[in-house]
Amino acid sequence: MLPKTTKALVVAEAQDKSELPYAARVIEQELRPLKGNELLVRIEAVAFNHRDVCYILCFHWQLADLTSIQLWIRKNLYPGIGVGEVLGSDGAGMELLPISLFERNSPWWGIGSVIASGTANDILIGRRVFLTPSRGWDQDPTGPEQKFTVIGGVKGPSIGTFAEYVIVERNEVIEIPPHLDFEHAAAWPLAGVTAWRAINYQAGVKRGHNVLVTGIGGGVAIIALQLLVFIGANVYVTSGSDKKIQRAVELGAKAGFNYKSGMDLEKVLKQENHTLDSVIDSAGGDILRLTSKILKPGGVLDFIASNRFYDERGFSQYTPQGYMAYSFSLLICCAHHHLGSAMGSKRELLEATNFIAEHRIIPVVCNVIEGLESFEDGFELMKEGAQFGKIVIRVHRNSKL
Structure with missing residues (x-):
């Protein structure tokens, strides 16, 4: 019946x-x-x-x-x-x-x-x-x-x-x-297609690229990390939790940075003679200033549609009208590409699903x-x-x- x-x-x-x-x-x-x-x-x-x-x-x-x-x-x-x-x-x-x-x-x-x-x-x-x-x-x-x-x-x-x-x-x-x-x-599905579009269609990540994923712990950020590792990118993550950073490293991240204890990402990248090719950001906050010196000229800062109006430190990321504070001087001087991502198409979801099936990503x-x-x-x-x-x-x- x-x-x-x-x-x-x-x-x-x-x-x-x-x-x-x-x-x-x-x-x-x-x-x-x-x-x-x-x-x-x-x-x-x-x-x-x-x-x-x-x-x-x-x-x-x-x-x-x-x-x-x-x-x-x-x-x-x-x-x-x-x-x-x-x-x-x-x-x-x-x-x-x-x-x-x-x-x-x-x-x-x-x-x-x-x-x-x-x-x-x-x-x-x-x-x-x-x-x-x-x-x-x-x-x-x-x-x-x-x-x-x-x-x-x-x-x-x-x-x-x-x-x-x-x-x-x-x-x-x-x-x-x-x-x-x-x-x-x-x-x-939802996190997967969002991460896939941000990585492939917005940031255009290739093997060997250096990518920062912010706010590790959420569904989109974690799946982005997993996809990037199998693509062959060097992935760095940020979080306010050392435990989450450790989990991310276990999943393949090169290193993680706890903003609550001081961000030393710029120092580490300089030691390795690296700059970032792209940033996949779903955490918001003062990301423009934090990445302006470590994102290469022509690099991509991709904002994932975020539900966070305040970060874990209590700092406002958005006005009550929903807009993020934005610095046009950073945009012009650094020659960065600032893009926004919100999910993706059914075709992209099929592509992403085939990818995780091929690589057995869970x-x-x-x-x-x-x-x-x-x-x-x-x-x-x-x-x-x-x-x-x-x-x-x-x-x-x-x-x-």
């Missing part, structure tokens, strides 16, 4: 809007009949992103003052937030049922009918897949072809991964590489939580800010993955 309902974690109105404009709760939803090109996917694992807890729900406890981040939500500066919409951009699971051309007008047909349909889509029945985390950007390397949207918590498209079952269009799933289990596959998962009802545990872990890697929910408790 196919399921007729699903549990889902949705955006809800907060009871006390003086503190947070939105809350989250698990509800039971009906599953509608499938349309012609749709699949029913049993979700096995989902991963948290700062987008879910910061932009959508405003659960960013690392901030000393929530005023500026609340402005984003209360002034509707994050487009399309929808009460009742399912949260989550990253999810991995198994295909249960694609509707065949022969059964298009027949809702909830049995598995046997679909297996016998003979359509091309049927080859994915029972296969392990992850959902593509965005819509509107298929293959143009310069930017989205249509209105770009990240799924989860928004009105259009009305789809999110934090659910037991998800109905999704056939062309919005990608098969999971064989070496990944569901938890690690769930940690891959995204770092730091915590696995059992069941959607335990979502608050994930928020608490993100509040602590000590994680190194992704926080994942195993949706079906005690399932053997």
